[in-house]
Amino acid sequence: MCFLSPADPRSEDAASCHVGMPAAIGAEGEPILVATGLSYSYLDRYPALDDVSITIRRGERVALLGANGCGKSTLLKVLDGLIFPTSGAYTAFGEAVTEDTLEDEQMSEGFRSRVGFVFQNSDAQVFSPTVREEIAFGPLQLGLSRDDAAGRLEDVAGMLGITDLLDRAPFQLSGGQKKKVAIATVLVMGPDVLLFDEPTAALDPRTQYWLMDLIEQLGTAGKTIVHATHDLDVLHRLADRCAVFGEDHRIVAEGSPQQVLADRDLLLAVNLIHERTVLPAATG
């Protein structure tokens, strides 16, 4: 388990790192999250996933693209073991992830500490009375001692520049600050795999750029990243591979950002873009 800290030299110079490099790592990494034939429907009535298969390799950065309500968030929740598919199989790090196997303490601890999830709605993720308690929540649940948890907490807060927010209550935070806290709560657990659900949604441009730099750094540091996004402009910076969802809740295409962005008809067909949308230069 690699814990990213400010002392980590890889994160120091990450911003200047060349984009192409992690892609090379991603292509060679062993598969760590393997989902085959996933189907899921809400209230047994409204389908959200229909026969979806996807494999995430170590060190890879994968973007999930698709119109609103096509199943991206649902897939992320399945990948994080929060909801369980009605059919299909999902294994993480070689172990099957089901409601039953997660009842096992050791399995649950191992899985939860390796896979972190940044929710789209920071308000749901920031539920403790203070920021300090919030960030300490995960490590304490995973059995870290109070001293270790407090130490990690300070490191992460320093890294994300939120040390002065630690004793604030969540209702005193702005949207951007809440997002930083939410990310801190996940990073503090030192996960290998990071799942982001529309991370830059509803953030001001400055925070958006900060966040994209961070995701890029994390990728350079060797983290595996899966994120659902609508932000096509920076796709080439944040993803080695894209999976495109159709409105029928299936994955209709997979490929590099360049390949996907070049296929305008595909993006129109899945209702992701409007006829007048100007796509970023497909050359990346």
Added chain:
Amino acid sequence: MHIPDGYLSPQTCAAGLLVAVPMLGVAATKVHDRVKTRNVPTLAVLAAVCFLIMMFNVPIPDGTTAHAVGGALVAILLGPWAAVIAVSVALAFQALLFGDGGVLAFGVNVVNMAIVLPFVAYGVYRLIAGRAALTSGRRVVAAFIGGYVGLNTAALCCGIELGIQPDLFQDAHGAPLYSPYHLSQAVPAMLLAHLVVAGVAEGIITGAVVAYLQRANLPLLRVNHPDVPVTTEEAAQDAARRQWLRPTVVAGAVMALLVVLTPLGLLAPGGAFGENPPEDLDLHKLGLSTIPEGLNKYNGFWHDAIFSGYDFTGDSHPTLGYLVSAVTGILVVGLVVLLIGKLVARLATPDDPTTDGPTTDDPGEPTPGEGATTPETTKKIRS
């Protein structure tokens, strides 16, 4: 209805805590058993909702506004035990964070607003709603009446707790130590205000929210009504399979009626008409010098009444005696009605075992009512 510190004797507060603490423990276990670990965020959010409902000012018909507690609503949506926890937490906030309602009196406040209110409201709601369809207007009416009766019962308890103070706690000169109003003053004052104002507020908020959820968010309403038919047609089919006047329902109704009427005995002046001989009745004047021997023989042949004269305290606490007598009497009457009802039901339908059983729903019951769910509601979950 929030009783501040200083109005109740420490002894009464201790008694309140003695009732409240075990009930909270039971509530925590009950809710835990039912929904597993999932309960914590749900209850937390509900407690926040209760707190906010106490801030909502409800306009009521005579031009005034009042606020509700929300206990009846939570009881209908998630069951009375969830309401116990949600309202208690909201009360704890008010006591500790905002100095609203007492800290010592917390137990008593919990008993009134977090225990009595939701359970009474839920009972009345179930009684009136019966097996009516989830979308029927009867459920709205039931919710209104449930909230109304629940809040007033809570107010009655509050009035009694305040009213017994001057009788139980006085100093050497006979001056009351705590709340100075006697039962005959505190109970009517509490009840009048709540019958007219606050009860209506609780009723309105409970009924209006149920009506809204029927239109806009049926799944939320279904959480605590898993086996209730959704549409009127289904309810009709359902009713054909059930006997409405189940003995438990009848017995419950009789008991509820008696509970509601109980305070009359405390409020009404004088004795019951025709029960005891008037003090100025002189039979000799009327030319009746003696009761016939045969009748006199039966006068008072029963000397073993537990609550002789509706009192067991030897008249030292007449009101307390009356109330204990009332509770015992109501329970006995309810039991008798239940037994008679069961007997009648058995005689009437000797070969249908489902008539008086609880809700024995066949699992394969079709649920076309789900179609009433608006797609937007469900979409929200996904986005």
Added chain:
Amino acid sequence: MTDAPVGATPDRVPVPQWLLQQDMAMCPCGCIGKRKKGSYLTKTIQGGSKLLQQVMFGEDVAAAGGLLQRIDPRVKLLSLLGLLVVAGLAHSMITLAVMYAATLVLASLSALPVSFFIKRVWLFVPIFTGIVVLPATLSVVTHGDIVLTLWHWNGHPQGFTAQGLTAAARVVARVAVSISLVVLLTLTTPWIRLLAALRSLAVPRIFILIIGMAYRYIFLLLTSVTDMYQARQARTPGTPKHDRTARAFLGASVGALLGKASHLSEEVYQAMTARGYRGDAMTLDRQRLRSIDASYIIVVVAFAAIMLIGDVLLVPR
């Protein structure tokens, strides 16, 4: 929280009209307050912002460096409960007066503006309590020795009774002392530390967790309530009518609030699970008692004992 009587009094019970006010003042939360038609919208929004202000102010005072701020919250909580019981048991006005003076001293030692402290306590509840207990000074409520005859009824003199006056003064004093004690605690203790204190005082962890999260979500839901009201106000020309539609809107907004709340709680549960929550939450709190806490306990216990013994000596039981 109102000055208007509600409903009518039954003739035969000698309860005067103003007695009905008891209930309103009994309920400092303003359960049954009478207000002008149509003002419920603004009232609720104001309530919301007032709530926030109060919390912000409380956090500011709690951060100041006074005496009580330095005491461990557990010690403060326990001594609060003890002193509340002492105030409850006291019979003598002198005891209550001394206790009230002590709260003033504590307030000034704890960097609380004393005038604010007095105002908060005396304007908030005991004034209402005073009005409420006023009828209790009369012989119609509290029988006893009449000290000032006001009128005659059936040949009996009626008026203020000694017992009534004593009782009323005592209730007002007791309520004032109790509220002062509670306000002292809440104003000098950051909410989060109060929560930690409850936790270490045998309140089950599940309740603490619920309380902590509920506190956090009050503010989130408050925002959406305010938004709903403002959205409605923006669409309602003139003063909003106080009628059926207002109630329907109320039902709709509470209903929408509940819908939002249940959806939110589902997500919060997932967010907790994602970080390893398995039904028993661990928390980050460590508190050690210091010597100042020990001295505070000793002073409080000694004070409570003196009050109790003194009270028994002053008013023999």
